Amino acid sequence: EAQVTQNPRYLxxxxxxxxxxxxxxxxxxxYMSWYRQDPGLGLRQIYYSMNVEVTDKGDVPEGYKxxxxxKRNFPLILESPSxxxxxxxxxxxxxxxxxxxxxxxxxxxxxxx
Amino acid sequence: xxxxxxxxxxxxxxxxxxATMNCSYKTSINNLQWYRQNSGRGLxxxxxxxSNEREKHSGRLRVTLDTSKKSSSLLITASRAADTAxxxxxxxxxxxxxxxTFGKGTKLSVIP
Numbered sequence: 001e002a003q004v005t006q007n008p009r010y011l012x013x014x015x016x017x018x019x020x021x022x023x024x025x026x027x028x029x030x031y032m033s034w035y036r037q038d039p040g041l042g043l044r045q046i047y048y049s050m051n052v053e054v055t056d057k058g059d060v061p062e063g064y065k066x067x068x069x070x071k072r073n074f075p076l077i078l079e080s081p082s083x084x085x086x087x088x089x090x091x092x093x094x095x096x097x098x099x100x101x102x103x104x105x106x107x108x109x110x111x112x113x
Numbered sequence: 114x115x116x117x118x119x120x121x122x123x124x125x126x127x128x129x130x131x132a133t134m135n136c137s138y139k140t141s142i143n144n145l146q147w148y149r150q151n152s153g154r155g156l157x158x159x160x161x162x163x164s165n166e167r168e169k170h171s172g173r174l175r176v177t178l179d180t181s182k183k184s185s186s187l188l189i190t191a192s193r194a195a196d197t198a199x200x201x202x203x204x205x206x207x208x209x210x211x212x213x214t215f216g217k218g219t220k221l222s223v224i225p
Contacts, residue, residue, distance in 0.1 A: 004155075031211065033213065035215070041217060042117075042119075042216055042217035042218050043156075043201065043203075045214065056211065056212070058213075059116070059212075059214065097211035097213075099144025099146070099161065099205050100161075101161060102148075102158060102213070103158070104155035104157070105155055106154065107153065107154065107155055
């Protein structure tokens with residue numbers, strides 16, 4: 001089944017404890033991206049990647065890191081999480097950027113205490 | 114911010130009525146997309162309208178695009194209770210840009 005998977009789905013952690021949210025797609029997509037969704041703010045793009053080893057900042061990159069060593073994986077890293085990073089996170093992928101349909105993962109609900 | 118603005122923020126209608134939601138950007142519109150999200154779940158792609166198109170249909174969905182006004186509208190005809198969800202527009206900002214910006218969403222409630 002073609003899909004985007006994220007792990008974990010739910011995470012409660014404490015301030016400053018490094019964490020990684022994994023994202024994987026099995027559709028051979030070139031474009032992958034991360035979003036955070038907050039009430040009243042909609043979805044905001046954190047980082048995106050056009051292809052392996054090519055990443056760029058979205059609207060809200062501060063406090064996040066990403067890497068794209070393989071085509072199928074695009075992990076989101078929070079080196080030192082803070083409470084303002086409590087949010088619902090989505091990973092998405094598409095064949096290429098520039099207007100193609102985005103396929104979304106199920107989301108990761110992160111709480112930073 | 115290049116984030117889109119959606120109007121209305123919330124909409125409540127009776128089953129069978131039509132629902133219209135609007136989206137506007139401050140930047141130029143390129144390949145505008147509409148997505149649907151059921152409560153807290155991942156977004157699902159509904160329809161894409163390219164910058165050289167003015168109107169597009171898909172089933173009960175009708176999307177229009179006005180590039181001069183940098184705005185788009187989504188019409189859902191003969192709404193059903195199952196259409197209850199949040200709807201988001203999304204725009205790739207700038208020619209050749211790979212940065213995708215979403216609107217803040219319209220929460221639609223269809224009352225049976």
